[in-house]
Each structure stands twice: as C-alpha cells, then as structure tokens.
Amino acid sequence: MPVSRTEVTVHVNREATDTLETDMPALEARGSFALHLQGHDTPAHVHCRLNGDRRFSQIVSIDGPNYYVEANDMITVPISVAATDIDGSLEGELEVLTGYGSESVTIDVTVKPKPATVDIDESFSKPRAETTTEQSPLEQALERASAVGLEPGTLALAALGVLALGIGVSTAATIGGPAAMIALLVVVGGVTTALALVLS
The missing domain is CATH 1.20.5 (Single alpha-helices involved in coiled-coils or other helix-helix interfaces)
Known part of the structure; x- marks a missing residue:
C-alpha cells in the first residue's frame, strides 16, 4: 500500500558497488516530493526516470535524469507534481538506475489531487457588534x-x-x-x- 510522503531515499552502493536500495517500494503524493540519492562506499553515476502514461508524464516531471553521487554524499532530486491539474488518481513509476543500467530500483508512484480548500469569510471569526441605539x-x-x-x-x-x-x-x-x-x-x-x- 502506498505511503503518503514528501520524500523518498535510495541508497547508492551501500552493500557493494553498483547496488541500489530503498525502504519505500511505493509512494503516494499529493504534491511535489524529493528523491534523496544517498551515497555510501564508492561514487556512482545514477540515472533517474519516470515511467507512466501520457497523463502521468504531463503531471509529474523530474528535475534532471543524470547525477554523479559522491561517496557518503547525498543529492536531492526534486520531483514536481502539478496535482492541482488532476481530478483523480494517477499511477506511474520512478526508476533509479546505476552501473550503466545493470542495476535498478523501481518505486511505484500514486499521485492524488490535493484536497479542496474552503475559503472562510474572516467576518465569521469576529464577534458580532451589538447595535445599541439610544432613544430620547x-x-x-x-x-x-x-x-x-x-x-x-x-x-x-x-x-x-x-x-x-x-x-x-x-x-x-x-x-x-x-x-x-x-x-x-x-x-x-x-x-x-x-x-x-x-x-x-
């Protein structure tokens, strides 16, 4: 079941060279979120891409596909979600690859529309002034x-x-x-x- 989060972490080369790991195989987003590429023992070239239908590709976009992750360094990749433009759930994938595509990890992404906001008239929060008219x-x-x-x-x-x-x-x-x-x-x-x- 997707977990509602605003960030997800992928560990790069934590156990061995050309390995990728994440503790979040599925993500539910109601807005933009961040992908953290956490480097470990050795540096690596990492490629990120989004997979989904045409509508998913129009709503969800990634800042850039290719990153060089230094050892013990972390790079944050912004994932933009235009959730205000949808009226129902969209499903796709965020795929992270290394080792020239020999190793990859896939995170299922479910995008849901943001909750509708209700405008509240500020006059309702103010106490009603009592109108007292002096009579002669x-x-x-x-x-x-x-x-x-x-x-x-x-x-x-x-x-x-x-x-x-x-x-x-x-x-x-x-x-x-x-x-x-x-x-x-x-x-x-x-x-x-x-x-x-x-x-x-």
Whole structure:
C-alpha cells in the first residue's frame, strides 16, 4: 500500500558497488516530493526516470535524469507534481538506475489531487457588534404608549389638551375673577370631552 510522503531515499552502493536500495517500494503524493540519492562506499553515476502514461508524464516531471553521487554524499532530486491539474488518481513509476543500467530500483508512484480548500469569510471569526441605539425620552414615551395601544394621533391630541389646560390655568391666574374661572372650566370640560371621545 502506498505511503503518503514528501520524500523518498535510495541508497547508492551501500552493500557493494553498483547496488541500489530503498525502504519505500511505493509512494503516494499529493504534491511535489524529493528523491534523496544517498551515497555510501564508492561514487556512482545514477540515472533517474519516470515511467507512466501520457497523463502521468504531463503531471509529474523530474528535475534532471543524470547525477554523479559522491561517496557518503547525498543529492536531492526534486520531483514536481502539478496535482492541482488532476481530478483523480494517477499511477506511474520512478526508476533509479546505476552501473550503466545493470542495476535498478523501481518505486511505484500514486499521485492524488490535493484536497479542496474552503475559503472562510474572516467576518465569521469576529464577534458580532451589538447595535445599541439610544432613544430620547420622547421616543421612549411613544414606544410605551404604542405598546399599550395608543396611536400617535391620540398622543398628539392629549399633548395639545395639556397645553390648552396650561394656558387656561395661567390666564385665569393672571386675570383672576369669576369670568376667568368660568373660561377655565369651559376649557377643562372641552379637553376632557375631546379625550373621552378619542379614547372611546
């Protein structure tokens, strides 16, 4: 079963001249990965190539085919995978050869598309600002009156009645006498009657 990795190592001349070894016979990639050519006892010429169908060859590419690996040195070979251009798995092989092709090791490569990314609106991570609107005393009074079923027109008439009463009281206090008091009582009676008719 392929193992999902971003790198694979091939040991060159670890046991003897013209030998190649890897502990990963299969690799699963969702993007570009690296091939490490790890030199050991003696230097060697190494050839790398990719095998697969036309689609695999279009998606997967190797940086270069030929490398000279010094003893106890390591060379990293980039393997490019354009996984964003595929919508399903692709299978091929990565082959490493030495000794003029007399020795080779093959690694099965399965390329899978990268997981789809989900764009998250940053506004979701911010706490929602609470909109608090200060109401004037008049607005608060109108809101309370609406809650108990009083119409704005009724409230306006009541305000005019209170104003008329205020004017009547101040006039009666200023003029004085029985005529002023009678006029005040007429105003009070008119306002009371008008309010009673509106509220009924």
